[in-house]
Amino acid sequence: MNLSRKRQQGSISMLVVISLIAVIAVLGLAIDSGFGYMIRTRLDAAADGAALAAGHAVTRGNTPAEQTTNAQQAAAAFFTANYPTNFLGSTATMNTPSIVFNAGTVTIDVQAQAQVPVSFMQLFGFRILNVSTHSQTIRKDLDMAFIVDVTGSMTTMPGEPAAVRANAISFLNNFDISNDRVALMHFAYGTIVDVPYKADSSRGFDRPGMTQAINHFSFKGSTNSSEAFWNARTQMDQLVNPSSLRVIVFFSDGAPNSFASQFANKVAACNNMVGTVVSGDGQSGTPTGFYRDDQISQSVGWPCSVGNVSNNFIKQLPAFYNAHNPNDQTFPIVTNSPRVVTNAVTYTNINRASRNLLEAMAENARANKIYVFTLGLGLELTQPAGPDNELGQDVLKCMANTSDAPARCYNAQEPVGVYCHAATPADLKPCYSQLASAILRIAK
Incomplete structure (x- = not known):
């Protein structure tokens, strides 16, 4: 046991x-x-x-x-x-x-x-x-159009032109010179495409040529933003084998106040001429024109260019934006939405039409899966202005389709871009860095 x-x-x-x-x-x-x-x-x-x-x-x-x-x-x-x-x-x-x-x-x-x-x-x-x-x-490969505002208001702050040039050049250094495709253009009354995409649509871009062009920018004229956006979109649409990622980067210091089209003219020699009209300054300015739509600051010449277009020779505003095709009816000028515009040649109608056109062109780009990124410079963008006392930065937010954009333009079904506000020229560098990082992030 x-x-x-x-x-x-x-x-x-x-x-x-x-x-x-x-x-x-x-x-x-x-x-x-x-x-x-x-x-x-x-x-x-x-x-x-x-x-x-x-x-x-x-x-x-x-x-x-x-x-x-x-x-x-x-x-x-x-x-x-x-x-x-x-x-x-x-x-x-x-x-x-x-x-x-x-x-x-x-x-x-x-x-x-x-x-x-x-x-x-x-x-x-x-x-x-x-x-x-x-x-x-x-x-992923990238097709990008880079638009730079060179209007006269870009000279109001000390060191502003130099900062605009330096930071635009630095921004381009973020992209692949061998594989990305980039087109550069600048605008004021009209638009100049400084360096288009390569003629044969091969990959890569001319960064040295763009650096040289940016260093020669001069700053004068009014803000015909829609003409610049039209050129950017046209550059993109003409590409063979477009990239899987397409981006338009738009830099400006204010809301648009000008647009180009073909105008019925009281002066026979100037009838149906294409040119840019300007709403004027302040809250009730006097419209002026004509200016060339392919130059940043140049009148079309006498007798088609006078001071006060409303009292002199333009009969009425056209029904549609038709600067490049008289039969184009893609973007309405006379409209009830989002801002009411009649065909009368007035400060209010020209200013509203300028804003409507830019927002409509950006929306059309996003509907075609193109991202829009915007950068705004200066405190005036945060101050009420124009015939409806709008904030200039709201137009830029609408273009980029940011979540804090006005309800009239935000669309969650379309590509959402980035808007960055640079209050001073010193803020341009971090803003451009933010945009470049966002673009590169969606490129991966």
């Missing part, structure tokens, strides 16, 4: 030992796996960030070799900065990222691994826990 009890006690002791070993194993696995999970999470974040950093940096450089070097350096710098040395006792390494250029897209692959000594699991012969991760970023 006593012998049997001793045997039972021995069996129970063995079960306890075995159970303790199992508990220790499970505990060790849980602790070491927990460390492994935290290391994997940190490794994933560092690799993902490195891939994104490479995606931004791959746009810099004039050749694929330069772009590859910049992308790999940016990835390495980000990974090193975001995976601390000896994190939880681990040692991490990142392979040299793979950068592959193919038909307008850039594929970036980042692989990283980490090794960490285990604690409890050493009891079972395991000494090292290996963790690895892989992150991929695909930089």
